[in-house]
Amino acid sequence: MTDRTPPAPANRIPRGVWALGFVSMLMDISSEMIHALLPLYLVAVLGTPVLAVGIIEGIAEATAAITKVFSGALSDRLGTRKWLAAAGYGLAAVTKPVFPLATSVGALVAARFVDRIGKGIRGAPRDALVADLTPPHLRGAAFGLRQALDTVGGFLGPLIAILLMWLTAENFTAVFWFAVLPAFAAFALICLAVSDPPRPEGLRRVRAPLSRAEMARLPRAYWLVVGVAAVFTLARFSEAFLVLRAADAGLPAMLAPAVMVLMSVVYAASAYPAGVLADRMDHRRLLLIGLGVLVVADLVLALAPGLAGVAAGVALWGLHMGLTQGLLAAMVADTAPAELRGTAFGVFNLVGGVALLAASVLAGLLWDLAGPAGTFLAGAGFAFLAIVAMWTLPPSRRTR
Numbered sequence: 001m002t003d004r005t006p007p008a009p010a011n012r013i014p015r016g017v018w019a020l021g022f023v024s025m026l027m028d029i030s031s032e033m034i035h036a037l038l039p040l041y042l043v044a045v046l047g048t049p050v051l052a053v054g055i056i057e058g059i060a061e062a063t064a065a066i067t068k069v070f071s072g073a074l075s076d077r078l079g080t081r082k083w084l085a086a087a088g089y090g091l092a093a094v095t096k097p098v099f100p101l102a103t104s105v106g107a108l109v110a111a112r113f114v115d116r117i118g119k120g121i122r123g124a125p126r127d128a129l130v131a132d133l134t135p136p137h138l139r140g141a142a143f144g145l146r147q148a149l150d151t152v153g154g155f156l157g158p159l160i161a162i163l164l165m166w167l168t169a170e171n172f173t174a175v176f177w178f179a180v181l182p183a184f185a186a187f188a189l190i191c192l193a194v195s196d197p198p199r200p201e202g203l204r205r206v207r208a209p210l211s212r213a214e215m216a217r218l219p220r221a222y223w224l225v226v227g228v229a230a231v232f233t234l235a236r237f238s239e240a241f242l243v244l245r246a247a248d249a250g251l252p253a254m255l256a257p258a259v260m261v262l263m264s265v266v267y268a269a270s271a272y273p274a275g276v277l278a279d280r281m282d283h284r285r286l287l288l289i290g291l292g293v294l295v296v297a298d299l300v301l302a303l304a305p306g307l308a309g310v311a312a313g314v315a316l317w318g319l320h321m322g323l324t325q326g327l328l329a330a331m332v333a334d335t336a337p338a339e340l341r342g343t344a345f346g347v348f349n350l351v352g353g354v355a356l357l358a359a360s361v362l363a364g365l366l367w368d369l370a371g372p373a374g375t376f377l378a379g380a381g382f383a384f385l386a387i388v389a390m391w392t393l394p395p396s397r398r399t400r
Contacts, residue, residue, distance in 0.1 A: 014133045017142045019193040020085075020126060021149030026186035027089060028153025029160065031115075032264070033179035034099050036158040036257035037165070038108070039240040041172050044253065046105050051364040053240060056109055060116040065353015067120025072128065072346025073209035076339060079199055081125035081132065086190045088122025091115075093183040100176035124345035131333035131341050132197050137279060139333050143326040144275015148268045151322075153182075155264030158257030165254045200338070209343040218344060222335040226351050228287075228389050229328050233355035235294055235382035236321075237363040237375075239263065242314050245301055245372050249310045262311060263318035270322025278327045287390055290323030294383040302376035313376075 042048040042056070071088065075081040095118065098111035127143075134142040161175050168174040208214060239260065246259045278286055293316055301313035329345075336344030359382075366374040 013138060013142050013145055016133045016194050016197075017130055017146060018149075019189065020130060021146040023089065023186045023190045023194070024126075024146060024150035025153035025156075026182045026189065027092060028150050029157040030096060030179045030181070030183035030186070031092075032154050032157030032257075032260055033161045033164075034096070034176055035240075036161050036243065036260045037172055037175060038099075038112075039243050040247065040253055040256050042105065042108070043244075045172065046108075048105055049368070051361075051368050052105075053244075053364060055361055055364060056112065059109075059357060060112045063113055063353075064116040064120035064123065065349045065351075065356070067117050068124040068349040068353075069210070069343075069346035071121045072124025072342035072344070072349075075125040075128060075342035076206045076209040079205070080196050081129040081342065082190070082194055082196045084125040085122040085129060085194075086187065088118045088120070088125075089183075089187045089190055090118070091121060092118030093180075093187045096180045096183045097177075099179070100173045120349075123349055124342050127329055127333075127345045128341040129194075129196070130329075132338075136334070140275040140278030140326065140330045141272065142275070143329040143333070144272040144278070147275070147322075147326040147329075148271040151264050151268035151271055155261040155268065158260040158264070161257040162255065162261070165257070170254055204339045206339050206343075209340060214340060214343070215347075217337055217340060218347075219335060222332065222344060224392050225328070225331045225335055226348050228386060228392070229348065230351045230355045231382065231389050232291065232294075232324070232328075232386040233352045234359045234362075235298070235379045235386060236317075237356065237359035237379065239317075240360075241363055241367070241372075241375060242301075242317060244367070245376075246307065246310050246314070248372055249307050251307060251310075259310075259314055263314050263321070266315050266318030267321045270319050271326050274323045275326045275330070278330055283327060283331055284390060286327055287324060288387060290320050290327070291383055291387045291390065293320040293323060295380050295387075298376045298380035298383060302373045302380070 039053050042053055048056075071084050075084050078084075092115050095111050095115045098107065098114075102108045102111060130142055130146055131139060157179075160178070164175045164178055165171070206214060242263060243256050243259045247253070247256060251259070274286065274290075297313050297316035297320055300309060300316060304310070304312060328348075332344055332348050333341060359379075362378065363375045366378055
């Protein structure tokens, strides 16, 4: 396992992390071109109930989370991460043509399912690779940068989707075909521009990462991070409900991707500064701020009238994502042993995926029973519970 690139200066984010960020950006452009339109396509074109949309989204993300456990553990067992991550990006790329070809809900669900398996295969090895490539004092910034570039794709994808919907007279299938191109570009980039770093001397070899003995090596601080993140995830169900909330407030179908654009612009703009801040302050304080923003976002989405209220809530939702997602990844990297980072990220994402499945199903059920207000008020309640649970976390290492 060798790195063919020279080491980065001590205060500069490594080139491999930048490359992984652009890989994430390209794949997100592809995914969000589809994801921004898929809820409306399912509901408006194929007549799928909103509860079913919640179940589909929850199962898709839970599938990715379960797969991350095994891919992360395998990366620890093999001592290499790049090619597992590349395999995940490749699988996601080859599933993209299924979306424009599908003519039934079953085919779309199958495509979404396989696409999320690809996400699961790449997720934990990629995050562990970011931690392996980056010195500890820059991890917050590195995870923030990767997340920011990923999120740039998150708003470029819907912007392109809006333009193509206008140019094609709201032809969903044509937009889905255009989404195939950046997915294959992402796969090519990770194959050509990313390398595993040299294995540190003396790092312990892990033979059975998911065994009871190895799992016992994950410290209490790590499990506390996992527990708080699980409660937090119950409050941040699938972003598909943001799109549906905007449609409920009167946003035309052609402009539906603008919801993801707004969220992602705020997310991208805040992720890297939040990562830099995470390297300089107690993680608990920054996480508390992010959770507080989520409570306000849910309340605005539940109670504020009209499209202006929805826009404010969506912007706040993006801000809370920027403040918390890279931070949680850095907290996992800081609390897990180096030889078990892949496993640690896998378990972290598994627990989060199960929580996201429960949250998305509950959100869809509440939407059908009590409307948008019931869904987002419940989210605010879970966010408040996460704030209470957060005080079980120890101070971050850099503040001790």
